[in-house]
Amino acid sequence: MEYIIEVTDRDEIPILIIQRTVAFDHLREEVSSTLEELYQYMKSIGIEKKEPSFVAYHNQDMLHLTVDIGCIVKETFPGYGSVKSSMLPTGKRVSSIYKGDYRNMGDAYTHMFTWVKAHNLEIKKTYYEFYLNSPVHVEPNELITKIELLL
Numbered sequence: 001m002e003y004i005i006e007v008t009d010r011d012e013i014p015i016l017i018i019q020r021t022v023a024f025d026h027l028r029e030e031v032s033s034t035l036e037e038l039y040q041y042m043k044s045i046g047i048e049k050k051e052p053s054f055v056a057y058h059n060q061d062m063l064h065l066t067v068d069i070g071c072i073v074k075e076t077f078p079g080y081g082s083v084k085s086s087m088l089p090t091g092k093r094v095s096s097i098y099k100g101d102y103r104n105m106g107d108a109y110t111h112m113f114t115w116v117k118a119h120n121l122e123i124k125k126t127y128y129e130f131y132l133n134s135p136v137h138v139e140p141n142e143l144i145t146k147i148e149l150l151l
Contacts, residue, residue, distance in 0.1 A: 003111045005096045007121075007151070013088040016042065016077060017056070017070030024062040028102065031055055034069040041083045047073055052130045052146075059125070088128075092151040094121065097132075101140035105129075108147055116149065124150040 018038055022030040035053055042049060049071060056068040072088070079085040094116055098108040109127075116123055128148040135143060 001100075001107065003096045003098070003108060003115075005094060005112060005115045007092055007094055009092050010088070010090060012090045014073050014076045015054075015070045015086050015088055016047075016073055016079065017068040017084050017086050018082045019066065019068050019084070021064050021066050024065055027055075027065065027067075030067075031069055035071070038069070038071060038083060041080060042071075042073075042077075045077070045080075047077055050074060052132050054128055054130045057127045057129075089150065093128075093148045094123065094151060095146055095148045098145045098147055099141075100143060102143060102145070105145065105147070112147060112149060121151055126150055 016038060018034050020030055020034060039049055050073055051071070053069075053071040056070070058066040058068070068086070070086075076087075077085055094112060096108060096112055098105055113123075128150075130146040130148070132144040132146060133142070
């Protein structure tokens, strides 16, 4: 698969998140149930869901991944309980679009890490995956994910 990689800059964007620690093998189920919890909270206070949803990975411990599961919102809203109000950080990032089943995304990351190294860039430890469509609506091989590595 061919990957188009670009460096972009972004302003802060308001988000709502729920932080979880989960084993990689259970990530898909955890993301699904956590997004449902987040969407229920948003609906209860009248916040319209804005796509895309995302996961921010804060470490690479496959048995104890620390992740923020969230979605972009139009403005800053209060958190409640496990739901926290935050911002996607401002600044430069390397991004690429991956099309296919989430389970096969490792090749996209490998390609991006190789590209970053070849361009003498340094990435921060948090990675983002923005889910541009949903497994509820399309087949796994048609899923589209934007991967972002912060610089």
